[in-house]
Amino acid sequence: MSEASQALQKIARGTGIVFAGTVISMFFGFLSRAVIARYFSTAEYGVFNLVLTVLNIALVIATLGFQNALPREVAFYREREPSRVWDLVSTALVIVAVNSVIWTAVLFAFSGSISRLFGDERLVRALRIVVFALPFWALTGVIISVSRGFGRVREQVYFQNIVYPTLFMAFVVIGAFLGLPFAFVFGAYVVAQALTLLALTFDVWKKGIFKPGISLNSKLGKELVRFSIPLMLTGIAGFVMTWTDTLMLGYYLGSEVVGLYNAAAPIARLLPIFLNSAGLIFPPLATVLYAHGKVEELKRVYQILTKWIFLATFPLFALIFLFPEVTISFFFGAKYLSAAPVLQILALGFMFHTFLGLNGWSLIVIRDSNFIMYSTLISAGINVVLNVLLIPHYGIEGAAVATTVSYFVTNVLNSLRLYRKIRIHPFGRSYVKSLIIGFVLLGLVLGLHLRVSSIWYAVPILVVFVGAYLLLVLLSRSIDEEDVELLLVIEKKLGVDLKVVKKIVERFV
Template identity: 65%
Template sequence: MSDASQALQKIAKGTGIVFVGTVISMLFQFLSRAIIARYFSTAEYGVFNLALTVLSITLVIVMLGFQNSLPREIAFYNEKEPSKVPDLISVALIIVVVNSILWMVILILGAGGIAQIFNERELSYVLKIIAFALPFSALTGTITSISRGFGRVRERVYFKNIVYPTTFLVLVLFGTFLDFSFAFVFFAYVIAQAFTLVALVIDVWRMCLFKFDVSFDLKLGKEVVSFSLPLMITGILGFLMTWTDTLMLGYYLGSEIVGVYNSASPIARLLPIFLKSVVVLYPPIATSLYAQGKVGELRRTYQILTKWVFLLTLPLFVLIFVFPEAMIKFFFGANYLEASKTLQILALGFMVHAFLGLNWGSLIVIGESNLNLIGDFFAAVLNVILNAILIPFYGLEGAAFATTFSYFVANVFRSYWLYKKTKIHPFSRNYVKSLVISFVMLGLLKVFCLAVSNIWHAILLLLVFLSLYFLLILLSRSIDREDVELLLAIEKKWGVDFRVIKKVLKKFV
């Protein structure tokens, strides 16, 4: 078995639990948003999204890029200098605690000024509430990143992906059932984050994963911060690309339009769900191949994973892009149908991630994280410029186009430099055939299904589409040997019987 096949199987075996956790997290957070949108006014839902956007950007600054750097740094030191790992963990935790408290105070004191920028008086009050979630959320992210450095995903899945969104959803349901005020949503957010951290700390302590020692190695602190800062800046730029549309819509058109827009945005953000699952495990395994000089094996791993991510994302993309009215009406109600075209545009932007694959993570693997920073910087600036130009004239659709085009530019930039540095690209022969088939069938479906607004009719048409699509995939012999090996790994890990599928696939490999 080749190194690429072994790497793919390792990723496949661990991705299952990550995927389940990611699905639960995205689904429960999505349901929480849908309940808030239906129960409160569009203006209040807009305020909720503005507050969450400000908090998310602040959290990226608080974390200093540790969520991406700690898994790599802990794995590196655990291999080279195990004695330094406890000091590294202590340094990271101390920095995050101090930084989170500092920014919590800054956010509370600056809440009034932020509210004035968006001309939303209520935003000031809710920001002062939700700011208390910063230390809890930052420490949860840091501890789960530390556990990933030991090759574990359990803590991330159980607590960050399941405990927090479940707790928040239950609290939101409780508050709406008892007819609590809008402010309760933000108290619920803080309580959910605090409960998640306490549960996580108790579990880590019980499992003896690592000790919560208090020591501060200044030299080690400088090293980890200097390595993490470019990733932090990249994270800020990534959040700006994601949330600039929301912020600038709030600035130009007010919170009610933000509420309408954020009926489409959460649905579109469901699209990278498979990519997010894979990216948790891809960097350390890909780094091992690259460190051994096995660029060819890394290229093959990248191509197969990209093809799988695209194929798994395609059904959801078809449902969102071809039937946007059905999706919005089902989840948010008829009051938000104005955002249907916006949803289609945003879906294209988020699908670019799946189309081009793991380019962002691959640049980190080969030690070129600065290229991510450069690409995201230009894309973020472009996003702000386009939003400023388009929102006053085209409103929701203008904001969506600005975001989509910026994502396209960022991904093309990363893919170009990844290819230039390593000759790695996602376009294997079988992947190209899959793309051609999907584009042709998607065009035909879009032409012949113009007025479907019922979600169940849309799902029925989707099943017909997928049946024909995978039949054409088989007939065009777009199946790779590694695809079958991945199925075998999944079958062994999860005890699923793929006997019939394997017999069919072997005839077309």
């Protein structure tokens, strides 16, 4: 078995675990949002989204980009200089702890100015409560990033994907049931983050992942910060790209419109679920291949992985794009139906982000973080300009167009850079055939102008659509040897006999 196949199987096993955790996290996250959206007013739901947007931006600054840098750096040092790994980890934790406390104080002090920017006094109290979650959230993220550098996904799944969203959802439901005021939501957020960090710290200490004591290394700290700062700026620009629509809608049109828009946005952000799950496993394994100069194997991993991600994502995209009204109504209720066009537009942007694969993570693997910063800053700038031009005239649809265009630009730039640097691209022959079949079939179904009134009518149509798509993929011989090897891994993992499926698949390799 080739090294590419071995890497793909490790990624597939890890991605399956992360995906399960992500689904659980999204389920409880959606449930929490749905309770807040239904129990409180549209304007209060808008305030909740604005506050979390500010906190997310602060998180990127507080962590200095370490969450993206550490999986690569820990994996690299484990391969080349194992004795320096704990120095790297300990230094990173101290830097983030100090920086996050500083930014907590800054946000608390300037909460009044931030609220005046959006013209909503309710933001003051909300921000002054929720900022205390920042140090807990930042340290949790760094510890989990370190564990990913060790090739572990357990901490990510258990604590970030299960413990935190479950706690927050439980607190929100209890608060709604008891009729507690809106401010309780933000207090619940802080407590959930604090308890998650406490449980995670106890667990990694018990497992012996971290050593006792603090070991600071200024040289390693400077190297890490130098590598991470472009990733921090990338993260800020990424949040600008993702959340400028929310912030500018709040500035131009008010909290109620923000609440309406954020019925569509979280659903569209479900689309990169498989991409993001694979992205948590990909960097350490890809770093090992790259460190040994095995670029051809890395290219093969990239192409096959991108095809798997697209095939897994396409059914969800089809549901959202073909039936946006019933999708929004199912999750958030009929009062958000006017956001259906927004959902379709955003779905196109996030699907394009998915179909080009892990281009950003691959650039991190080859230590080209500066270019990621430049491409994301360019896209964020385009996003801001388009939002300024489009929101006053087209409202929430204009904001969605701005976000979609920015995702298109950053992914094209990153993919071109990756190809120029190491000649890696996602477009293997089997993948191209899968793309053509998928979008031609989608166009045909759109041409039928189907109208359904409930998600339960949409699902059977989707099942037929996906069945036809998979059949055409098989008939077009868009199956690779690595796909069969993955099927064998799944068979072994599940402990079931997939003899019939294997025979069918092997006939079309």
